Amino acid sequence: MWRTILRRVLIMIPQLILVSILIFMLAQLMPGDPFYGSLNPNSDPATIARMRHAAGLDLPWYQQYVKWVGNVLHGDLGTSYVVNKGWTVTRIIGQRIWPTLSMGIIAAVLTYVLSISQALLAARNENKIIDRILIVWNTMTSAVPSFVFYFVMMVLFVYIIPIFPSSGTGIDDTQSFTTNFFSNLRYAFLPALTIALFSTNSIFQYLRSNLLDQQAQDYVRTARAKGVQIKDVFRKHILRNAFLPIASGIGYSITGILGGAIFAETVFGYPGLGALFVQALSGRDYTVITALMLLQGVLALLGGLLSDIISAWVDPRVRVK
């Protein structure tokens, strides 16, 4: 098993390089350059040329790429020109990463909790009313674009029944870490719950059909014939078999955090990385956008790696070896 994991990690290195090259080239295609924000209409062309030369913008692209990679590895992601003028991108991202992460992790956990409980409920009551309602609910939430539901949720729980705060993250540089942590939870919970409520379909559908298949299998009939109670059969055998593939999906939830955050944070007024992306894009802040894309690419690769590791670990065939 370690061999597979090692091979997997090694494969990730060229993938990382390729992703970074692609993102870099995409960034080059965007109009505007780092001096877009700081240029004064009255600057003379010579100064502009000098500044560009100093920043290495007239070097051939592969040299720029190497420079950029070097910078990134040293933690230098450039400077923002629009979002928070003058701040380094690293600082901006650093400020906003915690809210997005906390929301994302809570959302991921809640998604699993909700999908699994729905699937269990549906499978145990196949074709009864509760099963049909759950199926319709999941079909609907997966067919309709989620931001619609996000908006409805926000209106409901922030304005109509004001339980949750309407905007902000609850994080304040003057407070201590623990205070921030708990205050943030108040702000993060509603968005996280909303995301989770409307992304249950894939796990639900898969798990439900898997559970139903298992229930009909011969070994279950055998166990029941031997006198084992159905709920014990459930616990010991069915769950284990049905959950193996779900476990490997955990890695992919990491990948989805940032993407889901883009809409949720915008609707709920929760300034994390997602909202940052929208802001930066509207303002053409290209350094921030590039950095975020790179972050997402890295997360995606890590997520895939995690999934592969978990499935390798959980696969009984591999374990026996």
Place this chain on the structure above:
Amino acid sequence: MSELVRIENLKVYYPIRTGFFNRVTDNIKAVDNISFTIESGQTYGLVGESGSGKTTIGKSLVGLEDPTSGKILFEGHEVTTNRQKKAINYNKDVQMVFQDSQSSLNPRKTIGEIIAEPLKNFGVPNFIGAGYDGERSFDQTKINERVLALLKIVGLPAQTVAQYPFQFSGGQRQRIGVARALATNPRLIVADEPVSALDLSVQAQVLNFMKKIQREYGISFLFISHDLGVVKYMTDNIAIMHNGRFVEMGTTNDIFNDAQHIYTKRLLSAIPSLDVSKRDEKRAYRKRIESEFTQNKGAYYQQDGLRDRAYDLEPITKTHYVALKKEGA
């Protein structure tokens, strides 16, 4: 009696990849140096357990597997690779009946379309009979006529043409498969366990149709099976396979009345018989064969890694060959 197909030193190996870089470390020797000849109009049985390589030989003959090395000759022309086979429209002369009648008929096509498929590609021969080399027509009416004629030969009513595979039983579907194999007047039909998936009573029916066709049209048959009883009924010549190699080959008479190789004897002793009175006798005989097998293995097999590898075939009589350790080797 002319030579129809000759197989020389056929090897089909599948590489095994292990290690960090997925290097090829070893091979699965599905077919390990097989040579034999098929004469026109004759019937042959290929017997062995699962994994013995018999299906692989059948598939290589028909063009569904690529040999790793060796030669296949059809009436003197070399047809080892698929390109060579295509060049002489090989499959109009060599066809196959598959084991699983459920999956060998396209569920979305009507029976008429299924049987007509080879006719559309190779043309309709002007009359039915193996070894027909004359005119072939691609005319749609001729194709339809031929399809109806074929259905009649296998005993199915004309309205079958518009129906779908799911509407038929296993035995009927297998007969449809035979009709399809027969469509282009093949000289050789390879039947891969055609009745293994059927109920016993239905087996007899399908087998009888195949026998009738074989006699009437002079087609050579290669009958692949794990069931010696079926093979005895259907074929004149038998070859026994074990671990990718032949252990014994001869006429049906040779094999059943004068079995030489211990593996053959073991297979024969395992055939259940209906004679209850001889039950104890047979059981004792089986046990004796088993012990003989384990004791005398060295005389019949050499070791290849963890596998038993039979020796080359040596002739005992003009028709009978056995895999024995060569004297003085």
Place this chain on the structure above:
Amino acid sequence: MDMEVKKQRFGSKFIKNFWRELEKDNLALLATILLIVLFLFIIIGQIFVPTDIGTMSNILSANLPPLTNGHILGTTNSGADFVLTLIASASNSLIIGFGVAILITIISVTFGMIIGYFGGWIDWIAMRLIDFWLVMPLLMILAIIFSTAKGLSIWSLILILAVLSWPPNVRLIRTLTLSEVNRDYVQAAKISGTPWYKILFTGIFPNISSTVISDFALTLAGSIGIETSLTYLGFGLKHGTSSLGTMLTVLSGSSASSVYTQWWLWIPVTLVLIILTFGIVVLGQVARRAIDQRQSVS
């Protein structure tokens, strides 16, 4: 057997099966009826929509509440009638959805089947490429492309969306094809002398067509969703072309009170969106069940 006769029989059998499936499932029936009503509304309504509806600017009658001056749902902030704008938007969103779904389906079926059938190194390379594609942040890239183009025309949007989102579908088709390729009827077709393209498209494809149809429906609903979502964020169609997304941009940055008082601005649009996407997905499922119904004899 005549191909023409077969096509007719397949068509009528499909419709028969389709109705049967619809009757069985009450919810699907409801969704389908709503969808058909909506479709008719949109199609017939096209007649009444003035061609300058997206670009007209009639400040005097902007943002009127419902039932003033004959405007059933009031007017938009550029003075156009709300209902007519809704009709135009819905049809635009549908055109985009269909365009993208058709393109994606054709591309992914062709590639997926070829990859699944031939396997080998083609398969290996294709899978590496697809895996790689999935790592890239598609949503972000789409947003970036849309934003830099200063607002796109419908056809550019369709193209870009299609080109960027087809790889995941190839995976599905490839898996389906793989499970069929090993079945004996494919082997039998090979030794019947049938050329590979006929085996693929007239032999294997009919067996996977049910899933392809329901996947088409999902892609259709999905692309309507993506376009709407991105336009809502501000990156998408150029000013003057309305889609359901542009009508919903009013939601971004609204205060609580306007959400209540001006409910007509977003509730009808949301309802239309829900009926469209949900109805399409459900129809796709029904269609798939109808095609799979081979146990019934006509």
